Amino acid sequence: MAELLRTRALSAFYGDFQALFGIDFFIEEAQTVAIIGANGAGKSTFLKCLTGLLPCPKEAITWDGRAVGGNPAHRLVAEGIAMVPEGRRLFASLSVEENLVIGAHTRRHGPFTLERVYALFPALRERRRLAATALSGGQQQMVAIGRALMANPRLLICDELSLGLAPLVIAEIYEALAKITSEGMTSILVEQDVAAARAHSQRLYCFQEGRVALTGSSSETTMEQISLAYFGV
Ligand SMILES: Nc1ncnc2c1ncn2[C@@H]1O[C@H](COP(=O)(O)OP(=O)(O)OP(=O)(O)O)[C@@H](O)[C@H]1O
Ligand SMILES: [Mg+2]
Numbered sequence: 001m002a003e004l005l006r007t008r009a010l011s012a013f014y015g016d017f018q019a020l021f022g023i024d025f026f027i028e029e030a031q032t033v034a035i036i037g038a039n040g041a042g043k044s045t046f047l048k049c050l051t052g053l054l055p056c057p058k059e060a061i062t063w064d065g066r067a068v069g070g071n072p073a074h075r076l077v078a079e080g081i082a083m084v085p086e087g088r089r090l091f092a093s094l095s096v097e098e099n100l101v102i103g104a105h106t107r108r109h110g111p112f113t114l115e116r117v118y119a120l121f122p123a124l125r126e127r128r129r130l131a132a133t134a135l136s137g138g139q140q141q142m143v144a145i146g147r148a149l150m151a152n153p154r155l156l157i158c159d160e161l162s163l164g165l166a167p168l169v170i171a172e173i174y175e176a177l178a179k180i181t182s183e184g185m186t187s188i189l190v191e192q193d194v195a196a197a198r199a200h201s202q203r204l205y206c207f208q209e210g211r212v213a214l215t216g217s218s219s220e221t222t223m224e225q226i227s228l229a230y231f232g233v
Helices: 043-050 073-079 096-106 114-120 122-126 137-149 167-182 194-199 223-231
Strands: 003-014 017-028 032-037 061-063 081-084 155-159 186-190 203-208 211-217
Touching: 003 043, 017 043, 017 186, 017 203, 017 211, 032 043, 032 194, 032 223, 043 155, 043 186, 073 081, 073 096, 081 137, 096 114, 096 137, 114 122, 114 137, 114 167, 122 137, 137 155, 137 167, 167 186, 167 194, 194 223, 203 223, 211 223
Parallel strands: 032 186, 032 203, 081 155, 155 186
Antiparallel strands: 003 017, 003 061, 203 211
16 A cells, blocks of 8 residues: 655754654554553644644655655644544533534545534434534544544544544444445544454554654554553553
């Protein structure tokens, strides 16, 4: 499969504080890659670089064969990079459907429509007129995923989908995601839930204190290797 995105020696800073130290990463089209790692390992920081929310050198990120590091977020969205952010960030005063429609603002050509999102998450169709905040945490997460899909992205980036959700809801969300990725969506999953991350990805990266401590095939990497990379002990 063709390579969609690659980072080379990607470093990132918050002022004087260095959060990432030379991350080498790649993802191929139609692949799902998981990024795991402890609190503060730099997972969200890495995603902020990919989505243009944090500055980085142009050559550090290649997208579809072109150097795009440091491009503004709106340009990367137009290129087809969509993110489901940590904490969902829905518009509280808007309905479910209005939140979904906002995702279509920078819409590319593609299969995702309101109908497709409702087919994927039937609970949202029934609640489409309700305020987004009237929904359960799991349903709000579905709205956040649906909003990202409405842009018809080429790369769907999810930050901690399972955070704070009950196991049954997590399973339901990952089932929907599996449906999308089996139809060819390329996806980066950041997860604290190592089991979910392994089960739903082909390759994984484990970050530790801003560095890649482990990378490999998700099915062949052992839990022992992962815990070593996770905690560094
Ligand atoms: N806005 C910020 N300003 C300064 N430092 C920050 C900022 N955001 C994150 N950091 C620091 O950068 C490092 C990496 O944080 P990051 O949020 O990327 O980790 P993470 O792997 O996503 O963790 P979590 O699992 O808690 O979401 C941490 O040391 C964190 O304290
Ligand atoms: Mg994070």
